[in-house]
Structure formats: structure tokens, C-alpha cells
Amino acid sequence: xxxxxxxxxxxxxxxxxxxxxxxxxxELTRRKKIREQYSLLWLFFSIIFVVLSIWRNGLDAFAKLVxxxxxxxxxxxxxxxxxxLILIQFSIIISRLTEENKKLSQEIGLLxxxxxxIKNNSxxxxxxxx
Amino acid sequence: xxxxxxIIIPAFNEEHIITNVITNLHxxxxxxxxxVINDGSTDKTKEFAESTGLAKVINLPFQxxxxxxxxTGFIYATNNNFDYAIQFDGDGQHRVCEIExxxxxxxxxxxxxxxxxxxxxxxxxxKPTFLRSIGIKIFEILNSILIKQKITDNTSGFRAYNKxxxxxxxxxxxxxYPEPEVIILLGRNGFKIKEIFVDMNQRSGGTSSIHGFYSIxxxxxxxxxxxxxxxxxxxxxxxxTEENV
Numbered sequence: 001x002x003x004x005x006x007x008x009x010x011x012x013x014x015x016x017x018x019x020x021x022x023x024x025x026x027e028l029t030r031r032k033k034i035r036e037q038y039s040l041l042w043l044f045f046s047i048i049f050v051v052l053s054i055w056r057n058g059l060d061a062f063a064k065l066v067x068x069x070x071x072x073x074x075x076x077x078x079x080x081x082x083x084x085l086i087l088i089q090f091s092i093i094i095s096r097l098t099e100e101n102k103k104l105s106q107e108i109g110l111l112x113x114x115x116x117x118i119k120n121n122s123x124x125x126x127x128x129x130x
Numbered sequence: 131x132x133x134x135x136x137i138i139i140p141a142f143n144e145e146h147i148i149t150n151v152i153t154n155l156h157x158x159x160x161x162x163x164x165x166v167i168n169d170g171s172t173d174k175t176k177e178f179a180e181s182t183g184l185a186k187v188i189n190l191p192f193q194x195x196x197x198x199x200x201x202t203g204f205i206y207a208t209n210n211n212f213d214y215a216i217q218f219d220g221d222g223q224h225r226v227c228e229i230e231x232x233x234x235x236x237x238x239x240x241x242x243x244x245x246x247x248x249x250x251x252x253x254x255x256x257k258p259t260f261l262r263s264i265g266i267k268i269f270e271i272l273n274s275i276l277i278k279q280k281i282t283d284n285t286s287g288f289r290a291y292n293k294x295x296x297x298x299x300x301x302x303x304x305x306x307y308p309e310p311e312v313i314i315l316l317g318r319n320g321f322k323i324k325e326i327f328v329d330m331n332q333r334s335g336g337t338s339s340i341h342g343f344y345s346i347x348x349x350x351x352x353x354x355x356x357x358x359x360x361x362x363x364x365x366x367x368x369x370x371t372e373e374n375v
Contacts, residue, residue, distance in 0.1 A: 105194050110202065
């Protein structure tokens with residue numbers, strides 16, 4: 001485990017992956033596949049991952065700060081936190097969409113009825129006039 | 131001017147019975163306006179309901195669930211300035227002859243909402259299964275404590291509402307097994323609820339939407355909703371709305 005080559009290798013992989021993630025999210029946002037407001041949490045956490053993968057002592061410092069003995073588990077903590085926050089954001093968005101969806105369908109139902117009534121009235125009055 | 135009365139009939143896949151429901155209501159009192167809200171039925175409910183020519187039919191573009199379905203009726207009633215509304219199931223479970231009993235109690239001003247209950251009478255024809263009767267009892271106790279009004283049949287979908295309640299519910303109506311929540315919501319916001327005994331028919335078709343796994347989900351969901359509704363601040367400002375109505 002203390003083999004510096006292996007340690008370096010995992011760091012390179014971490015750097016490549018986190019920069020890849022950052023770029024991927026950025027690209028999706030640029031192409032408007034993700035709205036800016038929904039990409040913020042993703043971007044925020046991918047930047048954190050980039051920073052932590054480059055600056056190795058940063059993770060150690062953070063682990064010490066929150067009282068984690070084995071520094072790599074601090075990474076999992078941050079990861080889980082990121083996933084939680086993003087999923088909670090999804091739940092909020094889904095609930096809002098459901099509510100809006102409901103209102104739209106109600107409006108559509110009411111409008112269809114009104115349109116039918118207007119149509120019927122106009123054909124009736126039309127036949128009376130002619 | 132005569133009072134305007136709307137019968138709100140939520141219907142999901144009720145082609146076998148919806149024509150009967152509509153014609154029976156019309157026969158009973160042709161002055162009642164009938165509004166069928168077809169909750170995205172996949173059968174011929176829409177065609178059968180429309181072909182009677184006796185009811186207005188609102189067709190929702192897809193199934194939105196009973197709560198939002200009924201709420202559409204309240205929105206319609208508000209937009210068209212109805213004085214009273216009756217919620218009447220499209221599955222033939224409710225009896226036309228009981229409507230006037232419900233109506234009389236809102237019309238007299240004794241209550242804002244009248245709940246048709248299968249249970250508030252010793253003469254019990256309706257026998258729920260053991261587990262269901264426990265659930266019913268839990269909600270009875272919970273709701274009665276929280277709103278200080280005794281409500282025995284929290285899951286009844288047979289109710290009468292006055293204008294104040296119609297207006298309120300058009301803006302606030304829970305979704306997903308909404309009936310017990312509506313009681314809490316109304317009680318919490320100062321509406322007077324009265325319960326009277328009604329006889330109901332056995333289901334002529336279809337099964338209860340609450341069975342198996344869903345009964346657990348139902349209990350947990352409704353329990354949570356009731357507690358939350360109780361905790362949330364009141365929505366309804368009595369003085370304000372009375373001035374408007």
C-alpha cells in the first residue's frame with residue numbers, strides 16, 4: 001500500500017475521473033441538457049473532487065478536522081453527502097413538477113369542456129339563424 | 131334566484147354503471163347540475179357519460195388520482211358560482227335518495243360540510259374486515275382528537291359542501307387517498323363538519339383501491355399527511371373570506 005507508484009496511479013485516476021465528471025456536467029449544461037440551476041450542485045461537488053484529488057493533503061486535513069482516522073473514508077462521506085443533496089433536490093423538483101402537472105391537467109379538462117360548450121352553442125345558434 | 135347545486139361525480143373506468151348513476155341523479159332532481167369528472171379512464175366512461183346528455187363531462191388528459199379529480203369539480207363549482215356541491219362516487223356506491231339529507235344540513239347553515247357516514251349509527255350493515263376496522267378506528271380517534279369534532283367515517287367520499295368550503299377546497303385539496311386529510315384540513319381551518327348516517331350500496335364492480343401492500347402504504351401516508359396538516363399553519367382566514375363570499 002505504501003508503494004509510491006500505486007499511490008500515484010490512484011491519484012492520476014482520481015484526477016482524470018473528477019476532471020472528466022466536471023467536464024461532462026459542464027458540457028451537458030452548455031448543450032442545455034441540464035438546466036443551469038440543476039447543474040450547480042453537480043458542478044460544486046465535481047470541483048471539490050478535482051481539488052481533493054490534486055491536493056492530497058487537503059483530504060487528510062479534512063479527515064482530521066471531522067475526526068476520521070482513515071482519510072479515504074472522508075472521501076466517501078463527501079460523496080454520500082453529494083448524492084444525498086442532489087437526490088433531495090430531485091425530490092423537491094419532482095414534487096413541484098407533479099403539482100404543476102396536476103394543475104395543468106385540471107386546466108386542460110376544464111378548458112376542453114368550455115371549448116365543447118362554445119362549439120355546441122355556435123352550431124346551435126348557427127342552425128337557428130339559417 | 132334558485133340556489134345552484136352541483137353534483138361532482140369522479141369516475142375512473144365506470145362504463146358499466148356511469149349511465150345508471152347519471153340517469154338516477156337526473157330522475158331524482160333535474161335541477162341539479164351534474165358534473166362527471168372522468169379521471170383518464172381507459173374504457174368507455176367518457177362516451178357513456180357524454181351520450182346521456184344529462185351531465186357535463188370533464189375529461190382529464192390522464193389519470194391524476196381521486197383527489198385532483200374531485201378538486202377539478204370544486205374549481206368548476208367556484209368558476210361557475212355554485213352555492214352547494216355534493217361529492218358523489220361514480221361507482222354506484224352512493225344512494226341518490228340520501229343526497230337531500232346531506233343537502234338539507236348545509237342549506238340550513240348547520241354546517242359547512244356534511245359527511246355521509248356509514249358508521250355513525252348503531253344499525254351497521256356495512257362490515258369492514260378486521261384490519262380495515264382497526265384502520266378506520268385509528269383515524270376516527272386521531273381526527274377526533276386533532277379537530278375536536280367526532281368524525282366516524284373518514285374515508286367517505288359522499289359529502290356536501292357549502293360555498294365557503296367549495297372555494298377553500300378548490301385551492302387546497304390533498305392528493306392520493308385524500309378523504310381523511312380533507313376532514314383534518316377543513317377542521318383545522320375552522321370549518322364546521324357535521325356527520326349524518328347514510329346507507330351505502332355494496333360495490334357493484336371493481337375492488338377497493340386499498341388492499342394488500344397498499345393498505346400499509348395507505349395507513350402510513352395518511353397518518354403522515356394528517357399530522358403534517360395539523361402542524362402546518364392555518365391557510366384559511368375566516369374574516370377575509372367571509373367578506374369576499
